[in-house]
Amino acid sequence: MKRYSLVVLVLSLASAFVFFLGRAMLELGPTAIDLRAPVAAHLAESGVTHPVTAVLLNYRGYDTLLEIAVLLLALLAILAVVGEAPASPTRAAHPVLQALGRLAVPLMVVVAVYLLWAGAFRPGGAFQAGAVLAAAAVLLHLVGLLPGWSKPRLGLRFGLAAGFALFLAVAAGLLTQGSLLQYPPAAAGVLILLIESGLTVSLALILAGLFLLLSREAEA
Amino acid sequence: MSTGFIFALTGAILFAAGVAGVVLIGHLLRRILAFNLMGSGAFLVLVGLAQRQDVVDPVPQAMVLTGIVVAVAATALALALVRKLHALTGQLELPDDVDA
Amino acid sequence: MLEPLFDPLVWLILLPLAWATLAFVLGPGRGAWPAIAGLATQCWLAIELAQKVGAGGVTNHVVGGWGAPLGIDLAVDGLSAAMLLLTQAVALPLAIYARSYFKLNDPAGTWFWPLMGFLIAGLNALFVSADLFNLYVTLELVGLAAVGLVAAGGGAQQVAAALRYLFATLVGSGAYLLGVALIYGAYGTVSISTLLPLVTNDAPRLVWIAGGLMVSGLMLKTALFPFHFWLPPAHGGAPAPVSALLSALVVKASFYLILRLWLGPLQTVLPAFAWLLAMLGAAAIFWGSWQAIRAVKLKRLIAYSTVAQLGYLFLIFPMLAAHGALEAGVMQIFAHGLAKAGMFAAAGVLIKATGQDTVAGLAGSVERLPVTMFAFGLAGMTLMGLPPSSGFLAKWLIIEVALAQGHWIIAMVVLAGGLLAAVYVLRVLRQAFLLTPASATLTPVPRMLEWSAFALAAASVLLGLRGVELMRLLGAMA
Numbered sequence: 001m002k003r004y005s006l007v008v009l010v011l012s013l014a015s016a017f018v019f020f021l022g023r024a025m026l027e028l029g030p031t032a033i034d035l036r037a038p039v040a041a042h043l044a045e046s047g048v049t050h051p052v053t054a055v056l057l058n059y060r061g062y063d064t065l066l067e068i069a070v071l072l073l074a075l076l077a078i079l080a081v082v083g084e085a086p087a088s089p090t091r092a093a094h095p096v097l098q099a100l101g102r103l104a105v106p107l108m109v110v111v112a113v114y115l116l117w118a119g120a121f122r123p124g125g126a127f128q129a130g131a132v133l134a135a136a137a138v139l140l141h142l143v144g145l146l147p148g149w150s151k152p153r154l155g156l157r158f159g160l161a162a163g164f165a166l167f168l169a170v171a172a173g174l175l176t177q178g179s180l181l182q183y184p185p186a187a188a189g190v191l192i193l194l195i196e197s198g199l200t201v202s203l204a205l206i207l208a209g210l211f212l213l214l215s216r217e218a219e220a
Numbered sequence: 221m222s223t224g225f226i227f228a229l230t231g232a233i234l235f236a237a238g239v240a241g242v243v244l245i246g247h248l249l250r251r252i253l254a255f256n257l258m259g260s261g262a263f264l265v266l267v268g269l270a271q272r273q274d275v276v277d278p279v280p281q282a283m284v285l286t287g288i289v290v291a292v293a294a295t296a297l298a299l300a301l302v303r304k305l306h307a308l309t310g311q312l313e314l315p316d317d318v319d320a
Numbered sequence: 321m322l323e324p325l326f327d328p329l330v331w332l333i334l335l336p337l338a339w340a341t342l343a344f345v346l347g348p349g350r351g352a353w354p355a356i357a358g359l360a361t362q363c364w365l366a367i368e369l370a371q372k373v374g375a376g377g378v379t380n381h382v383v384g385g386w387g388a389p390l391g392i393d394l395a396v397d398g399l400s401a402a403m404l405l406l407t408q409a410v411a412l413p414l415a416i417y418a419r420s421y422f423k424l425n426d427p428a429g430t431w432f433w434p435l436m437g438f439l440i441a442g443l444n445a446l447f448v449s450a451d452l453f454n455l456y457v458t459l460e461l462v463g464l465a466a467v468g469l470v471a472a473g474g475g476a477q478q479v480a481a482a483l484r485y486l487f488a489t490l491v492g493s494g495a496y497l498l499g500v501a502l503i504y505g506a507y508g509t510v511s512i513s514t515l516l517p518l519v520t521n522d523a524p525r526l527v528w529i530a531g532g533l534m535v536s537g538l539m540l541k542t543a544l545f546p547f548h549f550w551l552p553p554a555h556g557g558a559p560a561p562v563s564a565l566l567s568a569l570v571v572k573a574s575f576y577l578i579l580r581l582w583l584g585p586l587q588t589v590l591p592a593f594a595w596l597l598a599m600l601g602a603a604a605i606f607w608g609s610w611q612a613i614r615a616v617k618l619k620r621l622i623a624y625s626t627v628a629q630l631g632y633l634f635l636i637f638p639m640l641a642a643h644g645a646l647e648a649g650v651m652q653i654f655a656h657g658l659a660k661a662g663m664f665a666a667a668g669v670l671i672k673a674t675g676q677d678t679v680a681g682l683a684g685s686v687e688r689l690p691v692t693m694f695a696f697g698l699a700g701m702t703l704m705g706l707p708p709s710s711g712f713l714a715k716w717l718i719i720e721v722a723l724a725q726g727h728w729i730i731a732m733v734v735l736a737g738g739l740l741a742a743v744y745v746l747r748v749l750r751q752a753f754l755l756t757p758a759s760a761t762l763t764p765v766p767r768m769l770e771w772s773a774f775a776l777a778a779a780s781v782l783l784g785l786r787g788v789e790l791m792r793l794l795g796a797m798a
Binding site (some may be wrong): 020021023024025027028029031032033034035038039042047057059060061062063065066069070072073074076077078079080081083151154157158161164165168171172175176177178180181182183202 | 325327330334340341344345347348382383384386389390391392427430431432434435438441442445453454457458460461464467468469471472473479482502505506507508509514518524526527528529554662697724750
């Protein structure tokens with residue numbers, strides 16, 4: 001049995017890997033660098049009070065800029081892959097589901113706005129807010145109140161790209177401060193909120209798009 | 221043994237299981253799940269190992285948030301490709317690669 | 321002070337991101353002109369940067385003003401500057417080529433421009449990053465853009481090739497990410513400059529595992545034998561401009577990262593694997609060439625030739641401590657990058673003109689498409705390593721360093737690889753010189769396609785005459 005021996009081989013290699021990795025992890029002493037101190041020390045200049053948000057949007061904001069590019073890129077690649085197909089007709093769900101959907105969506109919008117605002121000082125932020133908004137759109141689609149997307153028109157394309165474009169423009173504009181994404185401490189809070197608001201809208205559209213573009217009936 | 225270390229060890233197991241899954245499983249949907257298992261394993265190691273003294277470190281947490289978004293993007297693209305392949309061939313496994 | 325505002329290093333990342341976004345908003349099939357204008361500017365920026373690095377050594381940009389290890393640093397030394405130069409120099413002719421290649425309403429070209437923009441942005445960001453986690457994000461940017469380009473508008477074969485490629489690239493970057501996680505766990509930082517003294521001072525066993533994981537993941541992404549299984553269908557099945565971008569640039573990005581780790585933070589760890597990589601490289605040369613000799617389809621042949629040519633890059637690892645080995649490797653990156661872009665571009669012309677993709681169907685191409693066949697021949701010269709091409713210079717440098725070190729076996733492999741390359745290149749040329757079958761019809765192709773392919777192939781030969789400037793640039797190392 002060739003297949004059987006392959007399974008045994010792969011599983012034993014995987015187990016050996018875990019064994020050696022676990023042992024090597026146990027040997028570790030304390031790390032030479034501890035970033036918690038500098039993260040805390042510069043928190044006052046970062047424009048936010050939550051350390052994870054400070055890392056995400058200020059200290060390592062460049063990672064986040066590229067991460068949004070990856071997400072926009074994935075949507076773009078999906079558009080290129082699925083090509084043009086008519087959107088599937090919406091199938092109206094049970095009226096009770098529709099009524100519940102209508103009820104839930106405004107609450108989800110409120111939660112999203114709260115998450116966006118809370119991100120500055122506790123867990124939350126643009127991505128979480130965008131995800132809740134996208135979930136609202138998916139919910140509307142599933143109960144038959146929102147059609148799937150066929151191909152994005154100009155307005156929608158603008159909305160999908162706006163958050164990233166705004167982030168990019170702010171990053172480039174801050175070059176006048178000395179380097180990419182170098183927020184002046186006084187304006188950091190406002191700028192981060194501006195970026196996060198833009199991102200919330202675009203991330204919601206992109207995440208909803210990942211679902212709504214794929215929700216079309218498979219081509220025959 | 222600290223909580224952080226247990227997370228890291230679990231992460232190592234998940235990663236190995238995920239790689240084994242990607243190598244062994246032919247069904248594409250399950251293979252995507254295996255890839256996600258692998259990614260989650262790496263994230264757990266990143267956060268867990270850095271917090272093996274059980275003190276919170278925000279830097280790896282932020283990195284994992286970035287990593288999760290990247291993994292979501294990759295998963296979405298993989299699903300789109302699998303759907304397209306299914307629509308074109310009716311198969312949920314990769315066809316043999318031929319030069320003809 | 322306005323100097324940072326015009327730092328070419330940053331604009332090499334921002335500019336392609338900007339034109340990619342613009343091309344997306346403009347809509348399906350649009351965005352060729354912003355892309356070409358952007359790439360022309362980027363060429364100029366890359367030359368500016370190379371001159372700056374050549375004159376003043378390493379250039380840095382401290383993103384956010386925080387500085388490593390809290391923030392992310394960007395750094396350009398001679399190696400990065402060379403990679404940036406190659407990327408822009410290959411991408412600009414290919415963009416001009418692609419504008420003529422994708423006719424209006426071609427499903428494969430619908431979103432080509434924004435995808436290409438993100439790909440180039442990812443590559444540039446990768447070549448300048450000095451932060452291991454940031455490098456992971458750039459790797460994913462490059463990988464997903466490449467997969468999207470392979471799959472765009474394709475049939476079942478192409479989608480299957482894209483999926484195979486996607487799994488390979490995701491597992492590769494997953495292994496790399498676990499390596500980064502272990503390094504962060506061991507030292508508490510992922511900044512390359514901060515790590516260097518720490519790793520040199522003390523490398524626990526975990527760091528060896530991390531190094532192994534990172535290099536294995538990157539080997540998978542570079543398609544080093546035996547991890548090459550995904551490359552021939554992906555590079556052979558994509559539209560010609562995409563194949564050219566992937567073979568010339570994308571596989572080089574992960575190789576560059578291995579080199580960066582090898583020369584940088586993991587320099588005390590990775591040399592233990594040197595001979596293993598060199599052996600796999602030698603195997604890649606033989607296996608890739610053999611498959612290219614047997615291939616039925618033209619683009620399949622060229623894709624297998626990429627597998628073989630990548631093998632040469634890994635031959636330099638056992639000699640990397642010696643003077644001249646890095647130069648030899650980078651010369652091979654340039655030679656193969658330019659030649660393979662030219663060759664895939666020429667193949668695209670041949671396929672468009674003859675309407676099919678087999679080597680056998682090329683009969684009569686020489687009399688009917690002389691410019692394109694000349695381009696193919698020039699690119700083939702570089703791959704075979706005939707003087708005065710840059711391929712000759714690269715192989716000569718590898719042999720010289722190998723003999724100086726007493727590694728005659730490496731020199732033998734290089735010589736044998738050159739002979740095998742001659743077999744598959746001449747196989748195509750011989751077929752092209754045959755008389756045209758009476759039944760064959762030829763679709764006319766835009767002149768621009770032929771001449772941009774020719775420019776790339778000619779550049780790969782002419783670079784051999786100007787190799788000294790490139791070597792001097794590499795002298796500016798960290």
